[in-house]
Amino acid sequence: MxxxxxxxxxxxxxxxxxxxxxxxxxxxxxxxxxxxxxxxxxxxxxxxxxxxxxxxxxxxxxxxxxxxxxxxxxxxxxxxxxxxxxxxxxxxxxxxxxxxxxxxxxxxxxxxxxxxxxxxxxxxxxxxxxxxxxxxPWEVVKQSALDDRLDKKNGKIPRGRDHKMCKHGPKGMCDYCMPLDPFNAKYLDEKKIKYLSIHSYLRKNNAATNKPELGSSFIPPLQEPYFRVKRDYIRAREKKSGVLGRVVEI
Missing domain, CATH: 3.10.20.90 (Phosphatidylinositol 3-kinase Catalytic Subunit; Chain A, domain 1)
Known part of the structure; x- marks a missing residue:
């Protein structure tokens, strides 16, 4: 009832x-x-x-x-x-x-x-x-020791020498054998990896700003990731898909 x-x-x-x-x-x-x-x-x-x-x-x-x-x-x-x-x-x-x-x-x-x-x-x-x-609170929060250890690693995916494409010696390196970033789109597609880990995602966002190979200091991103549901965006989409939204568009 x-x-x-x-x-x-x-x-x-x-x-x-x-x-x-x-x-x-x-x-x-x-x-x-x-x-x-x-x-x-x-x-x-x-x-x-x-x-x-x-x-x-x-x-x-x-x-x-x-x-x-x-x-x-x-x-x-x-x-x-x-x-x-x-x-x-x-x-x-x-x-x-x-x-x-x-x-x-x-x-x-x-x-x-x-x-x-x-x-x-x-x-x-x-x-x-x-x-x-x-x-x-963001000034006193400390991340876990595991995250500290992962931050110290470069996260690169090592690759061996390609006998067909590599023309250099065993100690050389070229585009065909250099390590890949963990967010490399071609590598993820070949390995059928659908989702990035959180550390790979953060490295992908910071790759354009930070250049570890140049020895420059860490530069925080201009905009921190927002992992919550954006309520205003959902309401805007619902309104647009409704009758009122169609009338406004006309």
Whole structure:
């Protein structure tokens, strides 16, 4: 059956069975709520005013059929948001030192857990402890020792002497036997290598700027790689592919 759940941030439609309990309902509901919602504060009611509301954690083991819910019923929920704990200058957020459960304790193996099952993964922060704020995290971050060792290597792919094309002696070198870059397109195509490693990708981006064979110092790229999904780009493509976009193009 289909249940409609209306809250402060919109409505969700959940497909459940009468034999499911409210715990199953909560597991489907949590991914549809903002990540800042505190699951322990979620309450349910059949009245928009919130009268006779029940906390989700208290009725997690009750079946939906016991309450008398039917197909198409509307449930009203309320909840509270937990303070954002962040470091750095992102969005101007200020760290909070109040004792609360950190967001990672609301999910287990990537799946949301109910308040009744909530076992804190992170310890509760001390109310007397002060959170150190790092204004420029990129200046104090250190990469792993493995990356340091890989940075010291040239990453070239060695090749032996080609007896058909090479005209020099065993100690010479030419275009047919010189080492290849790890991002060489012809080599990747011959070896059926579809994806570059992260170090090969970074070397490819920096190849035009840095010339190790000349002994020059490292010059950082003008633009750092951005590995996140660009939300504005996705919205722009969706808008362009829609009716409004076609009207604008005309």
């Amino acid at each position: 289909l249940l409609r759940v209306r809250g402060p941030d919109g409505m969700s439609r959940l497909t459940v069975d009468q034999n499911d309990n409210f715990g199953d309902l909560g597991r489907q509901l949590l991914p549809n709520l903002p990540t800042t919602v505190d699951p322990t504060t979620i309450t349910l009611s059949n009245n928009p005013n919130g009268n006779d509301s029940k906390r989700l954690g208290d009725i997690a083991n009750f079946k939906l059929g016991q309450i008398g819910l039917k197909h198409g019923d509307l449930i009203f929920i309320t909840y509270k948001h937990q303070d954002a704990l962040s470091n750095g200058d992102a969005h101007g957020a200020t760290p909070s030192t109040s004792a609360q459960i950190l967001p990672s304790s609301n999910r287990l193996n990537g799946k949301p857990i109910l308040p009744a099952e909530d076992v804190p993964i992170d310890p509760l922060p001390s109310t007397s402890a002060t959170v150190e704020r790092i204004s420029k």
